[in-house]
Amino acid sequence: MDPAATSQISHLALDIGGTLIKLVYFSANGDHCEDSRSNEISVVHGKLCFAKFETKKIDDCLEFIRFNILHHSGVQHQNGMAHDKLSVKATGGGAFKFADLFKEKLGILLDKEDEMCSLVGGVNFLLKTVPREAFTYLDGQKEFVEIDHNDLYPYLLVNIGSGVSMIKVDGDGKYERISGTSLGGGTFLGLGKLLTKCESFDELLELSHHGNNRVIDMLVGDIYGGTDYSKIGLSSTAIASSFGKAISDGKELEDYQPEDVARSLLRMISNNIGQIAYLNALRFGLKRILFGGFFIRGLEYTMDTISVAVHFWSRGEAKAMFLRHEGFLGALGAFTSYKTQSHNDLKSNQHTVQRPILNCSGDNFRHIPVTSNLNDSETIECSISLV
Numbered sequence: 001m002d003p004a005a006t007s008q009i010s011h012l013a014l015d016i017g018g019t020l021i022k023l024v025y026f027s028a029n030g031d032h033c034e035d036s037r038s039n040e041i042s043v044v045h046g047k048l049c050f051a052k053f054e055t056k057k058i059d060d061c062l063e064f065i066r067f068n069i070l071h072h073s074g075v076q077h078q079n080g081m082a083h084d085k086l087s088v089k090a091t092g093g094g095a096f097k098f099a100d101l102f103k104e105k106l107g108i109l110l111d112k113e114d115e116m117c118s119l120v121g122g123v124n125f126l127l128k129t130v131p132r133e134a135f136t137y138l139d140g141q142k143e144f145v146e147i148d149h150n151d152l153y154p155y156l157l158v159n160i161g162s163g164v165s166m167i168k169v170d171g172d173g174k175y176e177r178i179s180g181t182s183l184g185g186g187t188f189l190g191l192g193k194l195l196t197k198c199e200s201f202d203e204l205l206e207l208s209h210h211g212n213n214r215v216i217d218m219l220v221g222d223i224y225g226g227t228d229y230s231k232i233g234l235s236s237t238a239i240a241s242s243f244g245k246a247i248s249d250g251k252e253l254e255d256y257q258p259e260d261v262a263r264s265l266l267r268m269i270s271n272n273i274g275q276i277a278y279l280n281a282l283r284f285g286l287k288r289i290l291f292g293g294f295f296i297r298g299l300e301y302t303m304d305t306i307s308v309a310v311h312f313w314s315r316g317e318a319k320a321m322f323l324r325h326e327g328f329l330g331a332l333g334a335f336t337s338y339k340t341q342s343h344n345d346l347k348s349n350q351h352t353v354q355r356p357i358l359n360c361s362g363d364n365f366r367h368i369p370v371t372s373n374l375n376d377s378e379t380i381e382c383s384i385s386l387v
């Protein structure tokens with residue numbers, strides 16, 4: 001294989017959700033080597049890169065793909081002009097909703113992968129191949145967890161996107177969506193926009209950072225005259241009723257600080273998800289709960305609230321865990337679902353368009369396990385085999 005050709009490979013997978021579009025693409029370093037086992041396999045070193053766009057700004061996403069030529073295999077025709085088109089792996093509802101748009105604007109055929117299957121595939125890929133991916137967050141302490149590959153299952157995956165899906169995972173490709181809730185990240189952002197007039201998720205998070213939920217939440221102590229209700233295990237500072245103070249404060253929305261409203265909202269959504277997750281873990285006797293989805297955004301307050309909820313309700317029995325690439329689970333799952341194409345196809349193509357074929361499922365997708373392989377922009381160093 002022509003090394004110049006392999007340096008341009010940029011395979012792509014998409015997860016088009018209700019709020020965000022997530023992209024994962026492979027960017028080669030430019031160096032490659034022949035696999036010693038076969039002179040027909042070439043190993044290309046590079047990295048997985050990540051990008052996201054708001055679904056409502058899908059045109060920006062299309063432009064990004066076009067500008068970076070991600071929709072082509074990146075390998076040139078012998079005359080150096082023509083590019084070969086890809087059918088791109090895509091998951092999420094938008095893979096259905098926007099299939100015609102991608103075809104019309106970029107000539108891309110979306111090869112649809114099931115959303116739940118992709119989420120599970122993404123988590124399993126991360127847990128098996130990326131060091132320091134999963135971590136716990138409790139009492140302000142982030143602690144990485146290396147999970148024994150032989151002791152990975154079962155676990156509960158809670159994906160907090162616009163809505164929330166809860167999936168019991170029992171093995172590679174063995175899973176069941178056991179529950180969900182419509183009170184998710186979309187609820188936080190939607191209600192947050194209406195109540196605080198903020199314009200973006202980042203602005204809402206920033207507001208919540210400076211707020212105090214006790215201004216608007218009704219605490220146990222507010223009801224019990226400042227004391228705990230220790231008989232049923234509720235401290236005076238526990239929230240008895242989210243937003244409950246607004247009932248009797250005699251205030252209008254404008255009288256509250258948007259910061260406090262944002263904080264209560266974040267707490268309410270995170271707490272509720274933590275509790276439902278715990279109840280589902282209890283239903284199936286699952287001890288490990290992995291939280292993903294772009295709602296989390298590595299935010300300490302969110303992770304702390306979820307962890308405390310799981311810890312509190314399970315009396316320390318169940319553990320909440322988070323993932324560094326939390327928002328890209330579906331896209332990563334779709335990426336790793338690229339299947340090997342037959343050698344015959346390749347050979348017949350070789351004389352016209354040299355088309356490297358991603359062989360990134362199973363053993364042939366090899367991540368190079370170096371200890372600090374994640375840089376600041378969260379790329380993942382890896383190598384892929386091209387047949």
Ligand SMILES: Nc1ncnc2c1ncn2[C@@H]1O[C@H](COP(=O)(O)OP(=O)(O)OP(=O)(O)O)[C@@H](O)[C@H]1O
Binds near residue numbers: 201
């Ligand atoms: N920059 C951002 N813009 C908008 N929402 C964001 C942003 N960052 C994080 N979020 C949060 O993440 C949520 C979307 O998460 P995610 O991308 O995992 O879900 P989705 O795929 O869009 O939704 P679904 O899977 O339900 O279709 C939003 O509803 C919001 O709460």
Ligand SMILES: CC(C)(CO)[C@@H](O)C(=O)NCCC(=O)O
Binds near residue numbers: 093165180181182
């Ligand atoms: C509909 C999906 C799966 C789309 O990603 C997600 O938004 C979700 O799981 N919503 C929750 C729906 C429910 O279980 O009530």
